[in-house]
Amino acid sequence: MSRESMEYDVVIIGGGPSGLSTAIKLKQLDPNINVCLLEKASEIGAHILSGNVFETRALDELLPNWKELNSPIKTKVKKEKFLFLGKTKSLSWPTWLLPKVQQNHKNYIISLANLCRWLAEQAEALGVEIFPGFPASEILYNDDGSVKGVATQDMGVDKQGNKKESFEPGIELLGKVTVFAEGCRGHLGKQLIKNFQLNKGKDPQQYGIGFKEIWEIQDKNHEEGLVMHTAGWPLDNSTYGGSFMYHAENKQIFLGYVIGLDYKNPHLSPYDEFQRFKTHPDIKKIIEGGKRISYGARALIEGGFQSLPKMFMPGALLVGCDAGTLNMPKIKGSHTAMKSGMIAAETINEHLKENKNLSIYEDKFKNSWLYKELYEARNVKPSFSWGLILGIIFTGIDQILFRGKLPFTLRHKHADHETLKPANEMPKIDYPKYDNVITFDKTSSVYLTGTNHAENQPVHLRLKDPDLPISYTLKKFNEPAQLYCPAGVYEVQRENNINKFVINSQNCIHCKTCDIKEPSQNITWVTPEGSGGPRYGNM
């Protein structure tokens, strides 16, 4: 079937911090470069979810006058706390004893979704053409194997794959260079990494799942500018994770939890660990009397330097967390994503003008502060595979005494889908009942995300083997999709004594956790019809 096509100098997939920074930098370098940017969400920002304590280093370089441009970066970090939680007690860790990378006094508490909305305004003012509601669903290749561009998703296809009356075919967007900026576990980025063997010689990528809720809390409990992190309870010593609580403006706090997806116990429910965490006396006393106004979840990159794939290939570049530029010990990926996009833009400009090979991206990357940051951070996450306590001791030595300059690199040994142990070998976890005041069930949480997918469209969570969930995964791992999915998409229902695997794809909040954690890699996340998914406000 022939599709319409449109040609651009540069086609960017994804309207997050990396894609938007690429677009802005390109236009700054040369206003005549034609740039278009596709975003799968109904508007820029609607699929963005992040803590977020923002380091302005990349933005200072990209838009040095950002303070005069009415940016949504307002709340300066005033105070920091770090707590080790026991079941009912907590131990406060002096912040001067934290590694420098974990100190935030120069940073700001922001909503990354709002930052992206603002960056999109800047980009559009420079002439970037932004198309929200158009997921890129397919990579297009030239005859020589180089990337030619992408095709957008067909619209108006029914569940069985037939064209509806409203059918609108996707179109081909062809770029001299295509930039993939889909964020963590981009479904096209994943294909590119495989096709071009970009991860050859690298460690398996590591991921986490991050939850976030926004609460409006009582005045007396609110301390604008306070940044608090915790480690410890409710996770055991062998599970990597921790919480954040950022006191933003308007009596709001951004409360969240991150759990490494290399966890071993299939009975663990990341969602319920987060809900349970809120019942700790030190957390409960802050949110009590408040109101939860938002909920969301998204997978994030934790692999860092060792897992970072090659970021260039013929005709295309990977930027931000589509490659994996998040700095784990800093728990920050926005400034690194932005910087990777800015370096990509410089690369593309030289490629278009002087016909330089896109491989110069790697040299530019190596000469930037971004590389130095990721290199120095590289040993922190793998050290936590020895458990929380040894991880902390090692990190203290590595980050405070040696500042990341130890002469060796720890490896990530396993991909996250390989780490689950059989269900009958692992302890069951008894999670408390939701009280609907502090803790909530998944259904009422998903309700807050504004998630919707047009009815009667193909299921966008594809099973390679439709029988596997019941015949194998349920028996061996108790079908952990029921627990790791933060939106209740997957259910095992029992009808007439027969188990049935149900996919409620309309609930999907596009976090990509299933694509990562499914033990047999049996679930593939593909793009649904445009504008589908959550409608996050200021996440």
Place this chain on the structure above:
Amino acid sequence: MKILVAVKRVIDYNVQIRVKEDNSGIVTDNVKMSTNPPDDNAIEEAVKIKESGKATEVVAITVGEEKAQETVRKALAVGADRGIHVKAEGILEPLAVSKILQKIVEKEKPDLVFMGKQAIDDDCNQTGQMLSALLNWPQATFASKIDVKDNKLEVTREIDEGLETIEINVPAIVTCDLRLNEPRYASLPNIMKAKKKPIEEMAASDLGVDVSPRLEQLKVEEPPKRKAGIKVANVAELVQKLKNEAKVI
């Protein structure tokens, strides 16, 4: 035949509405906004009539703040020929909007005016009817089927008892129901083309219409929370409770 279609920018129907803490209104900052859904049906129908050769021009109009223009742009992307944006800030009541539409109708002289049956934000369901009265034109509300026949319209209306089919003379006002049609998607090339279509801008005051509200909004409150259900022991208890407590039987 020329068709004028009024579209309104409202909070997207998927968004969970949140009331401001001081009860002065609802939170709209950084909230996803969209075209009022039945207005999409109104545009779709107008474009279909044009495609069938029975209309020559479709003009989309919106009244509202700067960003409301997005709804006109979207109408242009699905087939409207040109747009009008009457700029006005704050709460716009149906009477103010219908007075503005009246002025535009006098200027544009359309044969038909289409709009959604009601907006999903205030649920007023008044603008079409008020415009009909101001212009002294016939109206067909809650349309789920429209047939254009020379200088007449045959319109099927969704009413409480079922469906009602009426015939009205043109010029006329039609307010559209969600069942009228399935709005098409805006394709990427058409969104591009829509960026080049003209949108005429003016202020409500240019038309001599006073848009200041006639109603005073005292407070906005969330609906009361639904109480948790209870389990009854037997049918007799259920019947007793339905009779004496719920008082429904």
